[in-house]
Amino acid sequence: MSKKSEIAAAQSERVDLTRALRDAGLAALLAFALFLPLIGFWARNVGEGLLLVTRWDALALVVLIVAAARLFYTLVAQPWLKRQRARRTEIAPPWRTALAKWFIPFAIGFVVVYPLIAIAGAGMRGSIKWVDNFGIQILIYVMLGFGLNIVVGLAGLLDLGYVAFYAVGAYSYALLAKTFGLTFWILLPLAGVLASFWGVLLGFPVLRLRGDYLAIVTLAFGEIIRIVIVNWVDLTNGYAGITSIPRPTFFGIPFNADDNGFAAVFGLEFTPLHRTLFLYYIILGLALLTAWVTVRLRRLPVGRAWEALREDEIACRSLGINTTNTKLTAFAMGAMFAGFAGSFFAARQGFISPESFTFIESATILSIVVLGGMGSQVGVAIAAIVMIGGTEIMRELDFLKEIFGADFDPTKYRMLLFGFCMVLIMVWRPRGLIATRRPSVFLKERKTISADLVKEGHG
Amino acid sequence: MTELRDTVLRVEHLTMRFGGLVAVDDLSFDVARGGITALIGPNGAGKTTVFNCITGFYNASEGRLALLHGDPALWNLLDALTAGGSRSLRQGNSALFLLERMPDYLVTQQARVARTFQNIRLFPGMTVLENLMVAQHNALMVASGFTVLGILGFPSYARAERAAIEKARSWLDRIGLTARADDPAGDLPYGAQRRLEVARAMCTDPVLLCLDEPAAGLNPRESAELNALLLDIRNDFGTSILLIEHDMSVVMEISDHIVVLDYGVKIADGTPQEVRNDPAVIAAYLGVQDEEVEKAQAEVGL
Known part of the structure; x- marks a missing residue:
């Protein structure tokens, strides 16, 4: 790898980290807004009336989990998916x-x-x-x-x-x-x-x-x-x-x-x-x-x-x-x-x-x-x-x-x-586990058809 | 109607209204058997509407669309057929059809009129070969005993399928796509898709082939290839061709007969030579200013 591209890669990694942190923060905020009424408050029957119990610990836990999952997704899962997608165009290995x-x-x-x-x-x-x-x-x-x-x-x-x-x-x-x-x-x-x-x-x-x-x-x-x-x-x-x-x-x-x-x-x-x-x-x-x-x-x-x-x-x-x-x-x-x-x-x-x-x-x-x-x-x-x-x-x-x-x-x-x-x-896999289509008939060889070309029908 | 003997399709007083809009108004023309007839006119003149009426995609508001297979003597029975309620009349190998009475798929299946579309309509997720196989659906359906014999694996279907593949292959050779037979149709370059659509229409064994702007978006070389293909189709199969086209190099070079529409009304009808000299046509295309008429005349080679 040349020095220039190394620097570029390092730079993009750093940008990725700030972006990932910002993303995780946003996800946490969203989770907080969503789960505040769902988990944060708990209306309990007490005799005749209702008692409002707050559960800040449970809410914090859920928000933390969401933030951590989002961080994992942007830092690890997303680049991996991208590499997978890039690799998909290559010729399938023999084991496959x-x-x-x-x-x-x-x-x-x-x-x-x-x-x-x-x-x-x-x-x-x-x-x-x-x-x-x-x-x-x-x-x-x-x-x-x-x-x-x-x-x-x-x-x-x-x-x-x-x-x-x-x-x-x-x-x-x-x-x-x-x-x-x-x-x-x-x-x-x-x-x-x-x-x-x-x-x-x-x-x-x-x-x-x-x-x-x-x-x-x-x-x-x-x-x-x-x-x-x-x-x-x-x-x-x-x-x-x-x-x-x-x-x-x-x-x-x-x-x-x-x-x-x-x-x-x-x-x-x-x-x-x-x-x-x-x-x-x-x-x-x-x-x-x-x-x-x-x-x-x-x-x-x-x-x-x-x-x-x-x-x-x-x-x-x-x-x-x-x-x-x-x-x-x-x-x-x-x-x-x-x-x-x-x-x-x-x-x-x-x-x-x-x-x-x-x-x-x-x-x-x-x-x-x-x-x-x-x-x-x-x-x-x-x-x-x-x-x-x-x-x-x-x-x-x-x-x-x-x-x-x-x-x-x-x-x-x-x-x-x-x-x-x-x-x-x-x-x-937005089009399902196995999204490619096998042609029903072929002249020389059967090539699978990529999902991008196959229509989903009009309903 | 002097040359009725050589007519394959007769369009008489065709009118198509959409609510208050008259898209085609009292249009009459003939399509010669084994000839190439071009339907031209400015944008919005109603050309595609005429196509949709002929191929059964629209129900014509008024008028008669008669198509003949075989013996021209059958034209004499046209009025009797119109008076009766039926869609068609058969005598031996000859037949007469009233297209305005038929639903779209029967126009192709029985009257054997095939068409292509202005914006290509291939099956993009199916291979080039499969596209041509779908076009032979009705013949294969009979061979597969309407699926029953095919499911049970009768050899008659396997034979018919091999014959269908062979036919598709001969068309692929003709349009130069044999090497790409197993690729999805959606992956083909634009010009190849156009040619494939023509070949697919021809796989239905049509008597009349209707092409809606087959040269649209083609470069001059592809356009010349298309001309050669259309002339081949006419000469080798005797298929009559009706085409809508804006590309004057195609129209003037290959058509035997031109019908010009403007605002749904026929303004000229004749040989390319007659039409290109017609002042009404030039006016319709370019307005009436003198210098533009001259320019247009220069363009069409006057």
């Missing part, structure tokens, strides 16, 4: 291309043997929690994320009411199984068909809407479905929900302790783990099916038309593409996979109520898609693991009670974690 090549087969192999690892690690009894709460729960959201990815990621249509189709699938299974005694394998495709029918039904009125308007109408649609379920008590039993929904059987053999149950027939010792494992592999199969269909669809004209629609709708029309049909197929496809997931959900829980289909579910699924990177399957899967696995792991952090006291409940901080993830990802 190898990782990209082997990641998907390895990941699929891992999820296939995951229950065995859980059994080996936690024993027959302990592994149920790990397979059910982590495995099945996460895979449901992975599948929902894949489904919504078709609508939001590929076709660029912002759908805030996706959980409605999940609900349609779940109630279809619950009602038809209880009323007509149909089995899971008949009802699974039927629930998908019914959900995609509702997808088309929603699609029609929103065809002309874009952006915020589309988002609001889909949000309203999600609420309509939930409120109908709540109020149509004769059919759905309202808030009380539907109980004792038939559970899926192993080709007609039920999973129970009876003489003709699964364990007895195969000469095994009865354990509820059998059913859990069975359900795990069903949802794994469904999630892989969703991913496989999406990958295939992208190479078909309909998939290309979805992406073209996201890029430029007017150009699509000028090329003779029927945009109405294209949008409706996107809604129908996305809704169908939600229907599959819904009927699986009902079969797994054995009990459903409108509580499971609130707006927050739609928001969770959408944030999985956005955090993962719109259009990217691997990104969506990783985001689902982090978001859902993260909230589940909160239940496991009992040791924190020893630090923060017995009435500390880590699950209460779920939303905080949620928001924190969002902020981090949006700072670090």
